Amino acid sequence: MLDEAMGEVEETSADIVPASLNSRPDTELLAKIERARVQAALKRLPQNMRExxxxxxxxxxxxxxxxxxxxxxxxxxxxxxxxxxxQLKALLIDNEDGVRRNEM
Structure with missing residues (x-):
């Protein structure tokens, strides 16, 4: 059940961004990046929490x-x-801070 749900995370996480914003390519790219960040953070959680x-x-x-x-x-x-x-919040903040440090 969890594997199916994780597959659906990719599909339903597209719904996070309103359709009106999806029409811009730059917004679509940012939404895709954000979904990838959330999915990566979810995978780092212990299985019992992720579930x-x-x-x-x-x-x-x-x-x-x-x-x-x-x-x-x-x-x-x-x-x-x-x-x-x-933990998700901390992982997402750490990831964001790491990206910023690498950009400098």
């Missing part, structure tokens, strides 16, 4: 549904999701 992020953010399951799919209590889903979001 919960994908189920919540891309499959749009409720905490209760994720709890049933993964087989852990709702509180565990919530704490893993919180930690995963914090």
């Amino acid at each position: 919960i992020v994908v189920l919540r953010e891309f499959e749009e399951l409720s905490y209760q549904e994720i709890s049933e799919v993964v087989g852990v209590p709702v509180g565990t889903v919530m704490s893993r999701l919180s930690r995963a979001r914090a």
